Amino acid sequence: MTSPFVPGTAVYIEGRPGGPLSGLSFAAKDLFDVAGHPTGGGNPDWARQNPVPTRHAWAVQALLDAGATLMGKTITDEVSLGILGENAFEGTPLNPAAPGHVPGGSSSGSASAVAQGLCDTALGTDTGGSVRVPASFCGLHGIRPTHGRLDLTGMMPQAPSSDTTGWFARDAATFARVSAVLLQEAIGDAMPTRLVIATDAFGFADPEAADALAPMLDRLKRLVPDWREEVMAPQGLSAWSRAQRTLQPIEAWETFRPWVERDNPRFAFGVARGLVMAAMTPEADRGWAALVRREARGRLRHLLPPGTILAMPTTPFAAPRAGLPLPALDSVRAAINVLCAHGGLAGHPQVSIPGATVDGRPIGLSLLAARGADAMLVRMALAMERA
Amino acid sequence: MTSPFVPGTAVYIEGRPGGPLSGLSFAAKDLFDVAGHPTGGGNPDWARQNPVPTRHAWAVQALLDAGATLMGKTITDEVSLGILGENAFEGTPLNPAAPGHVPGGSSSGSASAVAQGLCDTALGTDTGGSVRVPASFCGLHGIRPTHGRLDLTGMMPQAPSSDTTGWFARDAATFARVSAVLLQEAIGDAMPTRLVIATDAFGFADPEAADALAPMLDRLKRLVPDWREEVMAPQGLSAWSRAQRTLQPIEAWETFRPWVERDNPRFAFGVARGLVMAAMTPEADRGWAALVRREARGRLRHLLPPGTILAMPTTPFAAPRAGLPLPALDSVRAAINVLCAHGGLAGHPQVSIPGATVDGRPIGLSLLAARGADAMLVRMALAMERA
Numbered sequence: 001m002t003s004p005f006v007p008g009t010a011v012y013i014e015g016r017p018g019g020p021l022s023g024l025s026f027a028a029k030d031l032f033d034v035a036g037h038p039t040g041g042g043n044p045d046w047a048r049q050n051p052v053p054t055r056h057a058w059a060v061q062a063l064l065d066a067g068a069t070l071m072g073k074t075i076t077d078e079v080s081l082g083i084l085g086e087n088a089f090e091g092t093p094l095n096p097a098a099p100g101h102v103p104g105g106s107s108s109g110s111a112s113a114v115a116q117g118l119c120d121t122a123l124g125t126d127t128g129g130s131v132r133v134p135a136s137f138c139g140l141h142g143i144r145p146t147h148g149r150l151d152l153t154g155m156m157p158q159a160p161s162s163d164t165t166g167w168f169a170r171d172a173a174t175f176a177r178v179s180a181v182l183l184q185e186a187i188g189d190a191m192p193t194r195l196v197i198a199t200d201a202f203g204f205a206d207p208e209a210a211d212a213l214a215p216m217l218d219r220l221k222r223l224v225p226d227w228r229e230e231v232m233a234p235q236g237l238s239a240w241s242r243a244q245r246t247l248q249p250i251e252a253w254e255t256f257r258p259w260v261e262r263d264n265p266r267f268a269f270g271v272a273r274g275l276v277m278a279a280m281t282p283e284a285d286r287g288w289a290a291l292v293r294r295e296a297r298g299r300l301r302h303l304l305p306p307g308t309i310l311a312m313p314t315t316p317f318a319a320p321r322a323g324l325p326l327p328a329l330d331s332v333r334a335a336i337n338v339l340c341a342h343g344g345l346a347g348h349p350q351v352s353i354p355g356a357t358v359d360g361r362p363i364g365l366s367l368l369a370a371r372g373a374d375a376m377l378v379r380m381a382l383a384m385e386r387a
Numbered sequence: 388m389t390s391p392f393v394p395g396t397a398v399y400i401e402g403r404p405g406g407p408l409s410g411l412s413f414a415a416k417d418l419f420d421v422a423g424h425p426t427g428g429g430n431p432d433w434a435r436q437n438p439v440p441t442r443h444a445w446a447v448q449a450l451l452d453a454g455a456t457l458m459g460k461t462i463t464d465e466v467s468l469g470i471l472g473e474n475a476f477e478g479t480p481l482n483p484a485a486p487g488h489v490p491g492g493s494s495s496g497s498a499s500a501v502a503q504g505l506c507d508t509a510l511g512t513d514t515g516g517s518v519r520v521p522a523s524f525c526g527l528h529g530i531r532p533t534h535g536r537l538d539l540t541g542m543m544p545q546a547p548s549s550d551t552t553g554w555f556a557r558d559a560a561t562f563a564r565v566s567a568v569l570l571q572e573a574i575g576d577a578m579p580t581r582l583v584i585a586t587d588a589f590g591f592a593d594p595e596a597a598d599a600l601a602p603m604l605d606r607l608k609r610l611v612p613d614w615r616e617e618v619m620a621p622q623g624l625s626a627w628s629r630a631q632r633t634l635q636p637i638e639a640w641e642t643f644r645p646w647v648e649r650d651n652p653r654f655a656f657g658v659a660r661g662l663v664m665a666a667m668t669p670e671a672d673r674g675w676a677a678l679v680r681r682e683a684r685g686r687l688r689h690l691l692p693p694g695t696i697l698a699m700p701t702t703p704f705a706a707p708r709a710g711l712p713l714p715a716l717d718s719v720r721a722a723i724n725v726l727c728a729h730g731g732l733a734g735h736p737q738v739s740i741p742g743a744t745v746d747g748r749p750i751g752l753s754l755l756a757a758r759g760a761d762a763m764l765v766r767m768a769l770a771m772e773r774a
Contacts, residue, residue, distance in 0.1 A: 231392030
């Protein structure tokens with residue numbers, strides 16, 4: 001277990017005085033440009049790809065302008081291709097809530113740094129679960145905003161049709177302050193009027209995880225008394241997952257292919273394997289996956305009209321132990337993806353809220369809403385903390 | 388371009404006084420065990436796999452016993468999976484005969500060290516061309532002995548049904564001294580009585596390469612006047628190559644799979660890709676390749692009775708420039724493999740002899756013989772140097 005900050009980097013930029021985030025500190029995943037510092041992308045051969053940035057990424061600039069102070073750049077899974085937070089080149093950031101277990105990834109260092117209290121908030125990215133999963137595993141608030149809502153300038157892409165910028169905080173109040181700045185919208189008092197509990201998602205989680213989340217679900221039901229149980233994915237969450245695990249790697253391969261072919265970069269075997277298999281995907285599989293994506297989008301639009309939220313476990317279990325061999329790691333990743341795939345497929349906003357544990361290790365409860373209703377989800381995080 | 392020796396290692400072991408190799412120095416590819424030193428295998432995660440060896444590899448011990456002094460361990464392509472000699476972790480050893488061009492691999496550092504005059508001979512391994520190719524590119528004598536002839540104890544395996552221990556020297560006399568020790572057979576005076584010139588292999592080489600080798604072929608014809616032209620592979624050298632490129636990676640995957648699955652090691656993308664594709668090979672392709680291998684063995688047994696040698700270009704061209712992008716590198720590797728596949732498929736001994744250049748860069752002429760007739764090939768290297 002290692003420091004959450006990228007080895008060999010030291011970054012410190014004070015925020016503009018007098019802003020709404022004055023007094024807060026933040027870190028940025030090493031996919032975000034910080035002027036004057038190479039963007040490493042979690043891979044030893046990525047930085048050679050690009051000149052040292054001369055401008056901050058949009059999200060970094062927004063936080064600095066709002067008064068937050070940048071404390072460092074954090075470890076990411078290699079070029080954001082990973083969900084557990086184990087980087088073969090830079091190490092595995094400590095999960096202080098579950099030592100010996102993974103922090104979750106790919107925004108591993110950002111989650112670790114916030115969870116350890118080394119900063120108040122931190123920027124991550126979420127393409128296939130990379131903010132939601134470490135938020136769940138480290139016991140943090142974390143958001144994957146509506147896809148397309150934030151300006152992603154200066155953020156290293158992976159699969160653009162799924163990429164988002166997200167962030168973490170330990171407490172709901174800080175989470176709300178940061179969210180208001182990055183969403184560019186005040187966190188109002190509007191509460192949802194209807195709650196859907198995704199029975200298939202709770203059914204897919206380990207029974208101990210579902211049991212651990214039950215008290216949080218009870219609090220939620222008291223806050224939104226008009227609740228009902230419903231299947232989220234009639235086609236099967238596994239079918240959604242298969243579609244996302246077809247489309248996202250193909251897009252990632254398209255993103256990274258020019259670099260890979262030119263530089264033959266170093267990767268952990270499991271990362272390279274994902275790119276190789278993406279490159280070999282039959283066109284028929286891609287076509288099928290694109291249709292499933294359309295169906296998933298239709299289903300979530302139907303389930304989540306304005307004013308409705310959906311509750312589900314963020315992950316099917318708490319953080320697995322670090323250092324699993326590849327076949328076991330593949331099973332774990334596949335299971336996590338089943339509860340994350342809807343994000344990349346449909347782009348709805350999702351907030352993961354801490355408050356439950358399994359054997360002492362955190363697990364998050366996730367809320368989804370209509371596209372654009374990000375602020376209402378942040379409002380619910382505040383309400384849940386007070387309830 | 389880097390030193391041929393493995394970074395961070397320093398090995399020096401004096402040979403036993405009074406042996407037949409007294410006064411000679413040698414290096415060992417970092418696939419050979421040297422007692423008290425980790426065997427790195429050209430990969431940053433391999434050494435963790437095994438305890439530090441307590442005994443020398445058989446070939447290392449044999450050279451020390453014969454009086455040669457070990458000067459160092461040399462860079463190899465990662466776990467011997469490479470043919471050009473570019474190691475993303477340890478660098479590309481200098482090819483002093485063609486600066487800016489690759490040394491050839493996977494026994495890259497051994498060839499580079501000998502070619503630079505840093506030692507007199509060096510141990511390599513040849514599974515799919517890993518001695519023959521760097522011998523050709525660096526302008527050295529190099530041998531791939533009869534498969535199964537040498538004791539491979541303490542040599543890291545790749546594809547055991549094709550793996551051999553080979554070696555390099557600058558001049559034929561040194562080559563013969565070392566060969567007598569490692570073959571455990573005096574290099575006699577017996578000359579071959581018949582010569583086969585492989586028209587398909589010369590036809591596959593670049594025309595400039597074939598032209599460059601013509602004067603050496605003329606010398607050979609004077610030494611073995613009973614010569615004829617013949618097709619080496621009626622099925623096509625490409626079919627032999629496809630069979631070898633099916634079987635060898637599958638065997639390599641079987642060798643490395645327990646390590647890869649347990650440690651998820653770091654690889655250059657192109658190396659990982661080879662293992663991934665091997666793991667996905669359809670059983671029908673493997674079955675076809677095994678039959679082609681039987682046919683190739685039958686063909687070479689027929690072409691090469693005792694007393695007959697076969698001549699062919701060692702490589703289809705001289706050393707390509709270093710740092711090619713992956714698609715170009717794939718084409719180069721595929722072409723090289725067409726002229727190397729017979730070695731791994733059929734296991735006949737082969738010696739590459741220097742003496743020709745294309746645009747100033749070396750290219751070797753190869754001689755093959757019946758299984759077990761290794762010493763006669765070494766004898767021919769001496770005869771060619773004197774002719």
